[in-house]
Amino acid sequence: MFKEEVTERFLRYVQIFSTSDPKRAEQHRPSSENQWDILNLLKKELLEMGLTDVQLDEKGYLIARLSANIPGKFTSIGLLAHVDTASDAPGEKVNPQIHKNYQGGDIPLNHGVVIRQSDNPDLNLYLGGNIISSDGSTLLGADDKAGVAEIMTIIHHLMKNPQEPHGPLEFIFTPVEETGHGMDDFPLEKLKSPYCYTVDAGAVGEMEDQCYYAWKASVEFQGRVIHPGYARGRLVNALTMGAAFISMLPRNESPEATDGLYGNYWPNDFTGGLEKAELQVMIRDFDLKNMERRLQALEHFALAVEAAFPGGKVILKKEKQYLNMLEAISKQPFIMENLQKAMELNDILPIRRPIRGGTDGSRLSEMGIPTPNVFAGGYNFHSRTEWVAQEAMGKACNVLLSLINIWANVP
Ligand SMILES: [Zn+2]
Numbered sequence: 001m002f003k004e005e006v007t008e009r010f011l012r013y014v015q016i017f018s019t020s021d022p023k024r025a026e027q028h029r030p031s032s033e034n035q036w037d038i039l040n041l042l043k044k045e046l047l048e049m050g051l052t053d054v055q056l057d058e059k060g061y062l063i064a065r066l067s068a069n070i071p072g073k074f075t076s077i078g079l080l081a082h083v084d085t086a087s088d089a090p091g092e093k094v095n096p097q098i099h100k101n102y103q104g105g106d107i108p109l110n111h112g113v114v115i116r117q118s119d120n121p122d123l124n125l126y127l128g129g130n131i132i133s134s135d136g137s138t139l140l141g142a143d144d145k146a147g148v149a150e151i152m153t154i155i156h157h158l159m160k161n162p163q164e165p166h167g168p169l170e171f172i173f174t175p176v177e178e179t180g181h182g183m184d185d186f187p188l189e190k191l192k193s194p195y196c197y198t199v200d201a202g203a204v205g206e207m208e209d210q211c212y213y214a215w216k217a218s219v220e221f222q223g224r225v226i227h228p229g230y231a232r233g234r235l236v237n238a239l240t241m242g243a244a245f246i247s248m249l250p251r252n253e254s255p256e257a258t259d260g261l262y263g264n265y266w267p268n269d270f271t272g273g274l275e276k277a278e279l280q281v282m283i284r285d286f287d288l289k290n291m292e293r294r295l296q297a298l299e300h301f302a303l304a305v306e307a308a309f310p311g312g313k314v315i316l317k318k319e320k321q322y323l324n325m326l327e328a329i330s331k332q333p334f335i336m337e338n339l340q341k342a343m344e345l346n347d348i349l350p351i352r353r354p355i356r357g358g359t360d361g362s363r364l365s366e367m368g369i370p371t372p373n374v375f376a377g378g379y380n381f382h383s384r385t386e387w388v389a390q391e392a393m394g395k396a397c398n399v400l401l402s403l404i405n406i407w408a409n410v411p
Contacts, residue, residue, distance in 0.1 A: 002153050003394035010132070010149035010393060011096050013038060014141040018175075019091035020084040025179035030060040030084065035175045038083045038148075042173055045152065049159045059185040060175035065192070066158065067168055070408060074167030077407050078196035079154075079400065080360060080371065081147030082177030086382040089139040096140065098390075099131040107387070109136030115385045122203055122379065126389040133387040140386035142378030147199035148173060150376060150396045157401065164401075167408045168192065174360050178382075180214075180321055183363035195335050195370050198361035199400065202375035203351070204392045207339050209329040209372040210354040211362045212263070212284040213291045214321035217298055219245060219279040221272070221305070222313040236312040238277040241305050242270055245279060245314070248301040253294075261286045261354060265294055286324060286354060322358045325365035329372050339374055342402035348395060374399065 021032040030036065039062050046054045046064045053065040062083075068074050085091040099107055104127055107115040113136035117123050123131070134140045151171055158164055170193045176182045202208070223238030246267045251257060258264045263285025270279045281298065285291040295318055302314040329335060336352070343350040361371035377392030 001394070002157070002397035003390055005156065006149050006153040006393045006397055007130075007132070007390050009152055010142075010145060010388075013145040013149055014094045014096050016041065017092045018084050019087050020176055020178040022087055022179040025176055025181040030175035032084075035060055035084050039173065039175065042083070042148070042152065046155065049156055051155070051159070055190070057187060061185070061187055062173040063187075063190060064155070064171045065169065066155075066166065068166065068408070069162060070165045070167075074408060075195070076168035076170060076193040077404075078170040078172050078191065078193035078369075079151050080172045080174065080196050080198045080364070081151050081200060081376070082144045082174045082182060082360060083148060084175050084178050085139060085141045085145070086143065086178040088382040089384050090137065091139055091141060094138045094141055095135040097133050097135050099133065102126055102129055102131045107131065107133060109133060109384070111136045113384045115380070115387055120379060120387070125204075126391055130390040131387055132390065134384060136384055139382060139384060140378070140388065142376065142386055142388040143381035144177070144200045144376060146376035146378050146388050146393055146396070150199055150393055150400060153397050154400045154404070158404075165408045166404045169404065170196075172196065177360050180358070182360045183367070186364070186367075188367055188369075191369065193369065195332065196361065196364060197339065197403065198359050198371055198373045199376050199396065200359055200361075200373055201355075201378060201381060202373065203379065204375055204377055204395050205343060205348045205351040206375040207336065207343070207350055207352055207372060208355040209336050209352065210286065210326040211322070211324055211358050212286060212356065213288055213324050214358050215283040215291065215295060215318055216321050217281040217283060217295075217316060217318045219281060219298075219302065220315040221245070221277040221279070222315070223275050223277070223309075224311045225275045235274070236309050237274050238272055238312070239274065241309050241312050241314065242272065242277040242279050244308060245301050245305050246270065248304065249281070259356070263287065263290050263294065284356070288324075322362040323366045325362045325371065328365040328368070328370040332370050335370055336372060338406045339372065339403060341406055342399045345402045346395060346398045348399065374403075
């Protein structure tokens with residue numbers, strides 16, 4: 001029912017440049033000016049659909065509301081999606097390609113980029129369907145424009161069909177999510193919903209109530225500089241110190257060596273020169289004890305590097321990014337039960353799994369609004385091989401509508 005409209009919206013939204021800039025994110029919201037383009041467009045479309053309560057604040061948070069259209073006392077729920085895209089792959093001038101009537105096999109894009117069937121077994125679920133990708137020069141932006149398009153499609157449906165019963169609803173579009181700062185300035189006091197759902201990422205059926213505990217460490221290495229020609233016994237090279245630190249991070253506890261509920265840490269950014277070098281380390285775990293162990297290990301690595309490089313100094317700073325949202329969500333089991341019901345009503349097998357990452361929902365959960373994740377249908381996020389099936393976006397819309405119906409029957 002929604003396949004055509006959601007695709008039309010999706011194709012339009014992905015062509016709007018809205019890449020987040022992680023370097024600006026700590027000071028600026030949104031992290032790049034271009035995010036206003038899509039935010040302003042969504043605001044305009046919401047007003048055109050007839051919504052009257054639509055607010056876009058100066059930080060780039062867009063919140064729209066619909067009141068209940070049936071008598072009774074209902075809990076307001078929120079649907080959330082982010083408008084920015086990741087900076088890991090180019091995101092400007094996205095040129096979406098529709099591979100119609102997919103018949104199996106690899107999907108070659110330009111620039112030697114190939115979506116390989118062997119790496120993407122779920123392509124088989126969409127034989128005969130339409131697959132959407134970029135042309136290979138950029139990411140696609142299904143993360144999270146698929147979620148944005150699905151929510152917009154459902155709002156449009158509710159506005160066109162006033163007989164469709166719903167309780168009070170909030171629709172929340174956020175900037176900057178991909179930088180991890182998406183909720184830093186969120187106007188929590190404006191939110192009326194005690195529970196929300198993030199519509200982001202994931203294959204059909206995925207629902208996620210668990211994410212990492214996430215910390216970030218910045219490690220500064222201070223060396224001692226002297227002309228290399230006179231350096232014996234005197235030069236302390238900050239880059240060599242940093243390299244020694246990196247080599248202590250266990251490789252079997254890296255993202256590339258772990259999955260499921262295993263945590264990890266990895267060097268994320270390393271810059272500097274002889275005198276000073278700066279390293280960023282990301283630390284992730286589902287288990288708080290293991291997180292503490294890793295944070296402690298970093299302290300030990302810092303001491304070890306200092307001991308190995310006399311005259312050098314290591315300054316370690318640790319910063320919490322987000323908490324595992326399971327803490328908040330597990331206290332209110334009906335949030336996931338309703339989502340599961342919504343999937344089953346649409347003959348979709350719910351797949352409950354942990355997200356090996358975080359979302360705005362993780363931060364929102366921490367702020368007291370339990371917010372699990374529900375699939376938006378895409379694959380291979382943050383890469384040039386990102387793809388989404390038209391069918392999957394249609395199914396996501398069906399699930400959202402059922403979810404809205406289910407909540408309207410919950411007093
Ligand atoms: Zn996302």
